[in-house]
Amino acid sequence: RKEVEQDPGPFNVPEGATVAFNCTYSNSASQSFFWYRQDCRKEPKLLMSVYSSGNEDGRFTAQLNRASQYISLLIRDSKLSDSATYLCVVNMGLNTGGFKTIFGAGTRLFVKA
Amino acid sequence: ETGVTQTPRHLVMGMTNKKSLKCEQHLGHNAMYWYKQSAKKPLELMFVYSLEERVENNSVPSRFSPECPNSSHLFLHLHTLQPEDSALYLCASSQEDSTGELFFGEGSRLTVL
Numbered sequence: 001r002k003e004v005e006q007d008p009g010p011f012n013v014p015e016g017a018t019v020a021f022n023c024t025y026s027n028s029a030s031q032s033f034f035w036y037r038q039d040c041r042k043e044p045k046l047l048m049s050v051y052s053s054g055n056e057d058g059r060f061t062a063q064l065n066r067a068s069q070y071i072s073l074l075i076r077d078s079k080l081s082d083s084a085t086y087l088c089v090v091n092m093g094l095n096t097g098g099f100k101t102i103f104g105a106g107t108r109l110f111v112k113a
Numbered sequence: 114e115t116g117v118t119q120t121p122r123h124l125v126m127g128m129t130n131k132k133s134l135k136c137e138q139h140l141g142h143n144a145m146y147w148y149k150q151s152a153k154k155p156l157e158l159m160f161v162y163s164l165e166e167r168v169e170n171n172s173v174p175s176r177f178s179p180e181c182p183n184s185s186h187l188f189l190h191l192h193t194l195q196p197e198d199s200a201l202y203l204c205a206s207s208q209e210d211s212t213g214e215l216f217f218g219e220g221s222r223l224t225v226l
Contacts (some may be wrong), residue, residue, distance in 0.1 A: 002155075004155070032212075046214045050186045091213045101156070103148075105153070105155040106155070
């Protein structure tokens with residue numbers, strides 16, 4: 001089983017649509033969770049952290065369910081500029097006190113006019 | 114100055130060549146990372162340096178040799194690579210006692226002929 005698994009995609013949606021991405025992780029000791037965005041031929045950049053209580057940033061809502069080891073990202077009112085690959089990311093603690101960051105394979109989103 | 118800079122941005126090398134990738138971070142972080150991104154695969158963690166000491170080596174072949182002379186600089190020395198090593202190599206940095214967010218450079222796209 002992969003450490004972090006995501007919907008394979010691609011998702012093709014019209015402008016204004018609501019789209020949801022799902023992600024599961026295998027290590028129950030994982031400590032922190034993120035969604036990153038990666039544009040074509042660019043580096044990944046942090047979109048938002050994910051907290052157990054759920055958190056929202058404008059049109060983006062992230063949820064974490066530790067019991068199910070499940071993370072989600074909801075994008076409302078999609079814009080053309082939302083087209084990108086969305087990476088589910090999990091941090092696991094290391095014995096050294098640092099952490100190891102594991103990336104999912106990413107889900108590609110295409111928003112069309 | 115951008116936070117994390119990588120050079121060169123593009124590199125073409127033969128299998129018998131020796132080359133190095135360079136990464137510099139201007140964010141005052143205490144951890145640096147090398148990731149490999151191949152087409153349609155998740156980012157693969159290669160090396161982690163925390164406070165200039167290597168704390169993680171994900172079974173990377175010895176033809177890849179990292180060097181971290183100080184907390185701001187990270188190198189990846191390459192020798193006798195194989196064509197399957199062609200990929201985007203991303204450097205990242207983070208502050209280990211903080212949120213865990215990774216800041217990536219723009220990457221070095223490597224082609225091995």
